[in-house]
Amino acid sequence: MTHEVVHQVEALAPRLAAAAAETERLGKLSAESVAVVKEAGVMRLLQPKDFGGFAAHPRDFAEAVMAVAAHCGSTGWVCGVGGLHPWEMALCDRRLQEEVWGVDPDTWIASPYMPSGVAVPTEGGYVLTGHWQFSSGTDHCDWIFLGAAVGDERGRPLRPPRVLHVVLPRSDYTIVDDSWNVVGLSGTGSKDVVVGGAFVPDYRTISADEVAEGELAAERAGRTDTVYRLPFWSMFPLGITAAVIGITEGLLREHYDYQRDRVMATGTRVKEDPYTLYAIGEAAAEIAAARTQLLDGISQAYDLAEAGKPVGFEQRAVIRRNQTRCAWRAVQAGDQVFARSGGNALRLDKPMQRFWRDSHAGLHHAIHVPGAPYHTAALVGMGVELAPHQRMMT
Incomplete structure (x- = not known):
């Protein structure tokens, strides 16, 4: 079932899309973008209920971030990063939580x-x-x-x-x-x-070590909701990768809208060209696969925690490997879409070029560097004992 916040984002999406160009021009979220995010409640999805939050399933958080990013990549990114912070704040000292949210639960x-x-x-x-x-x-x-x-x-x-x-x-x-x-x-x-x-x-x-393990921090903070027992390195990358996937979904949507009536230089309508349609269909499937695999990974971790079982290092290594691959799969698919969008897609007044640039920028975050998570997951699969430095960010 889709969370109410995701429905709110979708209802407010035209306002996000209309503000995206101003957000880019300002070099920070526009006042309208901030207002939409607060009205929808995105930043409160992982916030504890006793401070006005939803303590939601992390899958719902990821879907909300994707929904935002599909209309404004920068706003989606800020939601993916900033929306995780209430989750960690819930694990901190109660005095600190009161200082941050005691007056305004919408404090970022x-x-x-x-x-x-x-x-x-x-x-x-x-x-x-x-x-x-x-x-x-x-x-x-x-x-x-x-x-x-x-x-x-x-x-x-x-x-x-x-x-x-x-x-x-x-x-x-x-x-x-x-x-x-x-x-x-x-x-x-x-x-x-x-x-x-x-x-x-x-x-x-x-x-940092206590938060990385999840369960110990939740016990000390007295948090019993399942979401707070998850490991940091399963939760923190989630919103960032969700933003990247959402950005590529926005690129694909804009591409569909533009291609529907486009006639190529050869005189052929795009919707009648089998080669372009094949490439678009394949790319769309890859973006959809990235979404599904990301949500599946965090859902598996949540189910383990819900059952009172630890999310072991082996499981975390697979989640991190797949999460990294999801980002690259989606962006590479977006490249195939953008390359078939014609010269007009390059114009700065067209949203496609912004989605394309934003998606590539998202790959530069440290959690999307593939070497370490791929290496670690491969060694785990072989049953090799890992050195401490090979366990970092997992």
Whole structure:
């Protein structure tokens, strides 16, 4: 059954599509795009019910992100990234949840998680310093998750490393305004953020290793909804890949609309040309397969957690492998569609070229780099014992 939020997105889709060009021009989500996302409730899908959320099945979250991205790639991307943050916030200290959502349950949280800063222990917490890139949707967020390596008294990361996710209010970090000038997904406003010695109390931190495993963090937070027992590296990539797939679905839809009455230079109508129709049909099947496999992977993980079983590393490795492949499969299929869309598809007033650029930009995220997840899954399939570094991001 389709979630009510997905129905809301589909009902509001014309407004998203109409605002997409302005979002790209601004280099951040337009006011209209933000309003649509809030009205539909996309960012609250993974938010706990006691703070105005749905605590929804992650499949519903992915489908909502796809629905948004099919009409505005940048807005879909911000939903895919930012919509995961309420899930992790539900695992944090209750005091922090009250600070973030106590007044406004529609408060948005940014990231990135790359440990590009150092947190030096001090009385009651840490002193954080660092510079992070790629904070998607950050202009519209009042709080931020940041990855940080715990450091010694001289600010050097400990060895072996210990990584925290730390949470800061907007007043404790600086957004670098002119730091997102890109060829695709430019409306995401994925700008740099800088922190210069901010104090982070203990209760605004959570262990990255604990979140990665899922179950332990949920138990400590007192969260019993199944969605909060899932592993981070099954959940975090989900929304990002869903956005990429949704973007290619938008490209395909625009292609159908344009090709319906198009006559090629040969004088043949596209709808009468068997070669083009074959290629389009094959590409559409690949995009549909990407959607199905992504949703199937996270549904399998959810079913295990629902049954009270752990989502083991072997299962996680397969989910990550397939999730990565889903993104590449969809974008490669989108290439076949775009290549058969004629010269007019290149015009900047046509949405197809924006969907095409956005889809390729989406492959540049670290969770879509295929080497490590393919390598890890192959070794798992062989029953090989993995070294710690081969388990990263899985």
